[in-house]
Amino acid sequence: MLFPVSSLLLLAIAGSASAATPGRDRSSLNADWRFSRFTSNPDSLSYNTLRSWILPQANDFLVDGAKHTAPSGTAPGSNVAYVQANFNDAGWQSLDLPHDWAIAGPWNAPGISGGMGRLPTNGVGWYRKNLTATASDVDGTKSIFLDFDGAMSYAAVWLNGNLVGGWPYGYASFRLDLTPYLKEGNNILAVRLDNAVENSRWYPGAGIYRNVWLVKVDKTHVAQYGTQITTPSVSSSSATVNVVVQVENLGNATRQVDVTTDIYEIDQSTNTVASGAAAVASIKPTTISVGAGKKQAVNGSTAVANPRLWGPPPAQTPNLYVAVTTLSATGANGTKTVIDTYETRFGIRSIAYDPSKGLLVNGQHVYVQGVCNHLDQGAIGTAFNFRATQRQLQTLQEMGANALRTSHNPPAPELLDLADTMGFLVLDEAFDCWSSGKVTNDYHLLYSDWHEADLRAFIRRDRNHPSVIAWSIGNEVSEQSSSQGGSLGQQLQNIAHSEDPTRQCTTAMNAAGPTAALPGVIDIIGLNYEGETGAYGSFHSRFPNKMIWGTETASCISSRGTYLFPVTSANSAVYSTSGGADGTHHYLSAYELFTPGWGSSPDGVFAGQDRYPFVAGEFVWTGFDYIGEPTPYGGSGGARSSYFGIVDLAGFRKDRFYLYQARWRPDLPSAHILPHWTWPDRVGQTTPVHVFSAADEVELFVNGASAGRLKRPNASTYRFRWDSVKYAPGSLRAVAYKDGKQWAVDERRTAGDAAALNVTVDRAAIAGDGKDLAYVSVAVVDANGTVVPRASNEVTFSVSGPGQLVATDNGDPTDYTAFPSAARKAFSGLAMGIVRAQKGQTGQVTVTAKADGLAQGQVTITLN
Ligand SMILES: *[C@@H]1O[C@H](CO)[C@@H](O)[C@H](O)[C@H]1NC(C)=O
Ligand SMILES: *[C@@H]1O[C@H](CO)[C@@H](O)[C@H](O)[C@H]1NC(C)=O
Ligand SMILES: *[C@@H]1O[C@H](CO)[C@@H](O)[C@H](O)[C@H]1NC(C)=O
Ligand SMILES: *[C@@H]1O[C@H](CO)[C@@H](O)[C@H](O)[C@H]1NC(C)=O
Ligand SMILES: *[C@@H]1O[C@H](CO)[C@@H](O)[C@H](O)[C@H]1NC(C)=O
Ligand SMILES: *[C@@H]1O[C@H](CO)[C@@H](O)[C@H](O)[C@H]1NC(C)=O
Ligand SMILES: *[C@@H]1O[C@H](CO)[C@@H](O)[C@H](O)[C@H]1NC(C)=O
Numbered sequence: 001m002l003f004p005v006s007s008l009l010l011l012a013i014a015g016s017a018s019a020a021t022p023g024r025d026r027s028s029l030n031a032d033w034r035f036s037r038f039t040s041n042p043d044s045l046s047y048n049t050l051r052s053w054i055l056p057q058a059n060d061f062l063v064d065g066a067k068h069t070a071p072s073g074t075a076p077g078s079n080v081a082y083v084q085a086n087f088n089d090a091g092w093q094s095l096d097l098p099h100d101w102a103i104a105g106p107w108n109a110p111g112i113s114g115g116m117g118r119l120p121t122n123g124v125g126w127y128r129k130n131l132t133a134t135a136s137d138v139d140g141t142k143s144i145f146l147d148f149d150g151a152m153s154y155a156a157v158w159l160n161g162n163l164v165g166g167w168p169y170g171y172a173s174f175r176l177d178l179t180p181y182l183k184e185g186n187n188i189l190a191v192r193l194d195n196a197v198e199n200s201r202w203y204p205g206a207g208i209y210r211n212v213w214l215v216k217v218d219k220t221h222v223a224q225y226g227t228q229i230t231t232p233s234v235s236s237s238s239a240t241v242n243v244v245v246q247v248e249n250l251g252n253a254t255r256q257v258d259v260t261t262d263i264y265e266i267d268q269s270t271n272t273v274a275s276g277a278a279a280v281a282s283i284k285p286t287t288i289s290v291g292a293g294k295k296q297a298v299n300g301s302t303a304v305a306n307p308r309l310w311g312p313p314p315a316q317t318p319n320l321y322v323a324v325t326t327l328s329a330t331g332a333n334g335t336k337t338v339i340d341t342y343e344t345r346f347g348i349r350s351i352a353y354d355p356s357k358g359l360l361v362n363g364q365h366v367y368v369q370g371v372c373n374h375l376d377q378g379a380i381g382t383a384f385n386f387r388a389t390q391r392q393l394q395t396l397q398e399m400g401a402n403a404l405r406t407s408h409n410p411p412a413p414e415l416l417d418l419a420d421t422m423g424f425l426v427l428d429e430a431f432d433c434w435s436s437g438k439v440t441n442d443y444h445l446l447y448s449d450w451h452e453a454d455l456r457a458f459i460r461r462d463r464n465h466p467s468v469i470a471w472s473i474g475n476e477v478s479e480q481s482s483s484q485g486g487s488l489g490q491q492l493q494n495i496a497h498s499e500d501p502t503r504q505c506t507t508a509m510n511a512a513g514p515t516a517a518l519p520g521v522i523d524i525i526g527l528n529y530e531g532e533t534g535a536y537g538s539f540h541s542r543f544p545n546k547m548i549w550g551t552e553t554a555s556c557i558s559s560r561g562t563y564l565f566p567v568t569s570a571n572s573a574v575y576s577t578s579g580g581a582d583g584t585h586h587y588l589s590a591y592e593l594f595t596p597g598w599g600s601s602p603d604g605v606f607a608g609q610d611r612y613p614f615v616a617g618e619f620v621w622t623g624f625d626y627i628g629e630p631t632p633y634g635g636s637g638g639a640r641s642s643y644f645g646i647v648d649l650a651g652f653r654k655d656r657f658y659l660y661q662a663r664w665r666p667d668l669p670s671a672h673i674l675p676h677w678t679w680p681d682r683v684g685q686t687t688p689v690h691v692f693s694a695a696d697e698v699e700l701f702v703n704g705a706s707a708g709r710l711k712r713p714n715a716s717t718y719r720f721r722w723d724s725v726k727y728a729p730g731s732l733r734a735v736a737y738k739d740g741k742q743w744a745v746d747e748r749r750t751a752g753d754a755a756a757l758n759v760t761v762d763r764a765a766i767a768g769d770g771k772d773l774a775y776v777s778v779a780v781v782d783a784n785g786t787v788v789p790r791a792s793n794e795v796t797f798s799v800s801g802p803g804q805l806v807a808t809d810n811g812d813p814t815d816y817t818a819f820p821s822a823a824r825k826a827f828s829g830l831a832m833g834i835v836r837a838q839k840g841q842t843g844q845v846t847v848t849a850k851a852d853g854l855a856q857g858q859v860t861i862t863l864n
Contacts, residue, residue, distance in 0.1 A: 021341035023327070025216040029146070032129065034092035035207070037101050039123045043080045047154045047168060047194060050076055051449075054156060054166040057174065058453035060224070061460075063498065064491075065452050075163035082126045083158040083190040089128050096770070101125055101207040103381030103807075105818040107640060114638050115439075117203030117628035119381075121152075125207055127191040131159075131214075133182050143219050143250050146176045146189075149210035149413055152382070154194040160187050168446050169454050170195075170204060171375075171409035173461055175215075175224045179250070196441035201432065202374050203627035205382025210412050219251035222325055222342035223295055225460035229323055230502050234350040234362065239307040241348065243283055245298045245325050249290040257339065258285040258328040259298045265308065266320040266345070271421055273322060280304055280321070285328075310347025310466040311361045311423065312402045318423030320347050320466070347420060347466025353504050353524060353547040355540075358616030359425070359469065368425065368549055368617025369664045370403030371396060371646065374626040375411065378649045379807035379819040379834060380773075381627070384412045387773045391762065393418055395647055396623050399657055400664025405508075405551060405619040408432035408475040410458045419467035426465070427506065427551070427619065429472035430458050434488050436478035455492060459499040468503065471496045472551070475508045476528060479518070486517025493522060508551035510598070514542040526551035528621075532600040536612040550609070550618035555599030557588045557631065557643035560654045560811050561789055561828025563675035564589035567688045569723060572601035575632065586633045586814045588643050590674065591690065592656045596631055602659050607716040620660070625649040630813050639813040648811030650832040651775060659692040662718040666694040669744035671736040673700075676789035677748040679727045687727040691720045695736035695743050703730035752782035754791050757849045759857035768863035770839030773806065776859060778831045778849045787829045793851040796823045797833040802863065803845030806834045826851075837863045 020026070047054075053075040055068035062068075081087045102109070102119040109120035137144055146164070148155065153170030156163065159181040167174035181187075195206050226246040233240045243261045262279035266272065283300035290296045308319035327340040352360040359366050377388035389412070396404075403425040406415070410430060419426045434451070437444030446454075455473070462468050473492040479485035493505045504523035510530060512518050519525055525539050525548040532553065539548055557575065564587065568579050573593055575581040580594030588594060593601045600608070602620070609615050625645030633639040641649050646656045658672035672692040679687060689707070691698050698720040699709035710720045720734075729750040736744040758779045766772040780791035799805050807819040810827035817824060824831045835847055841863055848858040 021343070022338040023218055023340040024221070024342065027214050029129070029212040029214045030097040033095055033097060034089040034128045035095055035099065035101065035125065036092045037123050037125045041124055043077070043082065043124070043192070045077055045080065045156070045192065050156050050163070050166065053163055054168070055449060057165040057167055057176070058450060061453035061456040063452070063456070064495070077156065077158060077163050077192075078161045082128065083161050083188070085160065085186070085188045087128075092128065097208045097212055098210050098383040098385070099207045100205040100209050100381035100383040102205060103383070104820050107816045107818070111197035113198065114634035114640070115201055115629050116198070118640050119203065119627065121204060121206040122195050122197045125193040127193075127208055129189045131187040131189050133184055133187055135184050137216060138182055138184050141219060142179070143217050143221065144178045144182050145215040145217070146178050147173070147213040147215055148208070149173050149212070149384070151191065151193055151208045151210070152195060152204055152206050153199070156192045158190045169443065169450060172454055172457060173410070173413065174457070177250075198439045199441040201438055201442070202629050203376050203382070205376060207383070209382045210384045218339040220247065220249045220255040220257055220290060220327065220329065221340040222246065222327065223248035225457070227323065227325060227342065227344040227464065229344055229346040229464050231348045231350070234307065234309065234348055236309070237306060239304045239348045240301060241281065241304055242299065242301045243323055243325070245300070246295050247288065247290050247298065247327060248295045249292060252292050254289050254291050255329060256287060256289045258287050258336070259325065260285045260328070261300055261323050261325045263302065263304060263321050263323050266322055268317070268319065304348060307348040309362050310349040311364070312366055312425055313423045315364060315366070316361065316423070318347065318421060318466070320345055320420060322346070344464050345417070345420065346464045349466050351469055351503070355545050355547050356614045358547065358549070358614065361425070366402065366425070368403045368619070369401050370405055370425070370427070370617060370619035371401050371623030372405040372407040372552060372619045372621050373623045374407060375409065376627045378624070378651065379809040379832075381819070384414065385771065385773060386414055387771070389415055390418055391651065391775065392624055393422055393424065395651065395653070397422060397424070399646065399661045401623065401660070403427065403617065403619065404623075405429060405472065410462070413461065416462060416465040416467055420465050424467050425469045426467045427470050427472050428462050428468045429475060430455050431474045431477070434474055434477045434479055438478065451492065452495060455495050456499050459496055463500045470503055470524060471500070471505045472526065473505050473507050476510045477507070480507070480509050480512040481516045483517050485512065486521050489518045490521045504547070506549070506551065510552070514539045519543065524549065528552035529555065529598045529600070531612070531615065532605060532608050534608075536608070536615050540612065540614055547616050548614065549616040550605070552621045553600070553605045553618040554602050555595050555621045555644055556592055556601055556656060557594060557596065558590045558592055558654055558656065559587040559643060559813065560590060560648045560652055561676065562587045562590050565685075565687070567591050567723065568593055571719070572604035581632070586639045590655055591688070592654070592659060602656060603717060603719055606663055606718070610716040620646065623647060624651070625811065625813070633813070640816060641813045643813055649813070650809035650811040650830070652777075652811050652830050652832070655692065659718055662692050662694040669736070670694055671698060671734045671744040671746040673732050673734050673746045673748050677730070677732050678751045678789050680729070682727040683729070685727055687725055688721060688723040689725045689732060690722075691734045691736070691746070692718055693720060693734075693736045693744065694718055695738050697737040699735045701733040701735070703728060749786050751786040751788045752784070754780045754788045754793060754854055755783040756781050756855035757795060757851055757857035758785065759847065759849050759859045761847070761859045761861055765862040765864050766837060768802070768837040768839070768841040770837065772837065774835045774847070774861045776833040776835055776847045776849075778826070778833065778857065780826050780829045780851070780854065789829050791829045792825050792827065793854060794823055794825045795831045795849050795851050798822065798848045798850070799835055799845060800848070801845040802838040802841035802843055803835050803861070804838065806836050808833050835861065
């Protein structure tokens, strides 16, 4: 059965709001919710009272474990006011999802540690929504599903007063079947979330923080995560594509269906199937009979000639395909019609894990140049935003990163869509702990009941993404050095292999030695920091047949633009108040040399990796700063966000960005001078100047006089240092040479007094869809347009036209101004405003930045 390709177009757009294809209607359910948060339990429910009714939700994902049956009788909660249609929710907050209830503050929430970011994540949150069903939605032929991409946490959901189900792990995606309780006309949906204090080691956010979808399909349909696509043989002339389709029949009679899959190319420039494009391969119809209440798999295989392979840039191209699976059945009138259409994006590629070379993608060695990131998107928190995520990935790609570790939990599905289209390699991580916890209320409370379902659901959701190159089954788990680490690791890895025989597993170990049980069972040795202390060699000699990578490296800590003196002469040092740290103001030196005790500067990591060329690469801790874990200032009165990022929380690049860029994009002409050169209090004092570059030689000029032309000390070093420069106002100029020829130049100039605000925007045009974001950067500049590097003027943002200011930030981990505030002090001369268009608007939005005594600046953004 063929239908016009144009009907495919919508679904093929990653992140698109909604789409209908023949037989299937998937629409966003993000709009028009009401919300209330309670700091003490308002309803006397708890996960423990609901647990027996929620556990059966796991059944689809239990193979090893026993299936659950709900107790008979009415489930708890039906008498709670908030689930009733007649409850007056007029006093509750109106909002659209995704929503992070804690991000607006206030800071220093009672009971929430610095590690968790000091924001009010805890408490019970209730969400309500009116849901209209048509007569045909409830005519008995359809299944109506509610799909949550993620809800933080312990979700329980009622429809018209009936408990439908829930899912406790806040990072999991899950599906609920609304069909039994849906009625024509208005329905009331109520969602209860419950976050304990001390349930995380970082800022987990709170609320329905990812997208929610309503899916309407025939009772016989492709099951949830119901396709599995593998490419067991790949060459430039041909690829085998195997497609397993799980058909689910939730009707009450056996159904006979034809299952067909057609494969189309996705056009890279538009990220959709080109209009009128023909299928490049097809799997002929298979007819199956699916019993009432049963699932049945159909295995098909086809060959794609001259496949356009998926691989990471710059050497390869992230080409994608979409498999369009249709189910057809004979209807009451005797005609065969399409009853479901299901699209699966995938890539054709091979991966191999070579113990001596590292990762091979399509047979080519790809050095893993990765970063770890937590889930928050800075000042907008954890509420998933496509543009915020895309911007982070674009920044990382510009730096030369080709890999991401989703530390320490399953990501938003759209992050993987972006990774697929941009060509990132993803180490997709399931858990931060197993049965032994790290904080009082973390996942160890759920491990025994939920680990199998959580892991299987996660892998089924993500396994068709070509970007996913390996599964991480745990991060620094407490069991890593014990015999239990071996047995739990083996169980989890077996689960992963059974759901996905094509990928290896790793686990991030920071303490286990080579003789521990866990490294013995895990496919890929993942070392957090241990590599820096020489462990790569001892693991490699014990496990010559396993690939090894640095699952966490560096942990360099710094405050953007803040340089502290004296500067160590070492290439890596532990911070202290006599070097690298200003314990009074909670700043860390931006010379990018300082770390906590376990870490190493980037320079030290590069040297360690180059000493062990079998290492597949690294995932730096971290790409972006994140809320929480403000090491070393996590204690009372300390900071609110981390110092680990290569990029700060507002998205401004620290100097370190250019150090990684020099290593990871060595062919890009580069020279980056630090520090800034405006030190009226340091005239005549030693003020070391460093230059980050991949050049062979760099010459530094201080006020026009050469301070020396230095050769690059060795191939692992991208830092040129002139440590005895005495400060005098004026200018610094670095001239970098490659093969004896001038290759790159950088300059720093002493700034005068602050005179004006210089305003720029990341994109001149954004979509007027109520979601897209413009990032408006403000620099405090002198009369010549030079950034005043220590300016901290308070900047006030205002927006005119059909837009609104969502949040502001400056990248300072010690700034306790609430994120939604329109007034924001500059930090090291810079401030950021995040602006969104109003939904359904066109025209122009003007953003103005003002500060006392300075000329204002503004920028205009076009909505399209
Ligand atoms: C549902 O509709 C009723 C009646 O219009 C309204 O009072 C209530 O606020 C609505 N609730 C939500 C969550 O939108
Ligand atoms: C089976 O489902 C159909 C609607 O799909 C309904 O009309 C019929 O009554 C059901 N039969 C039984 C035995 O439940
Ligand atoms: C079909 O694929 C599934 C999943 O990969 C596999 O378990 C099963 O053995 C396959 N069946 C056949 C007949 O190939
Ligand atoms: C048969 O019914 C289906 C819907 O079930 C409809 O789409 C199709 O047009 C009908 N065919 C004829 C010939 O009436
Ligand atoms: C490379 O040079 C740096 C900086 O001088 C030094 O610290 C490091 O030990 C050198 N590495 C090797 C392998 O010589
Ligand atoms: C601006 O630049 C001019 C020319 O280089 C210089 O003379 C002047 O001092 C600069 N002004 C400031 C405020 O730095
Ligand atoms: C000032 O703004 C202009 C664009 O309006 C931009 O090109 C320039 O880089 C900005 N300067 C600074 C120091 O931000």
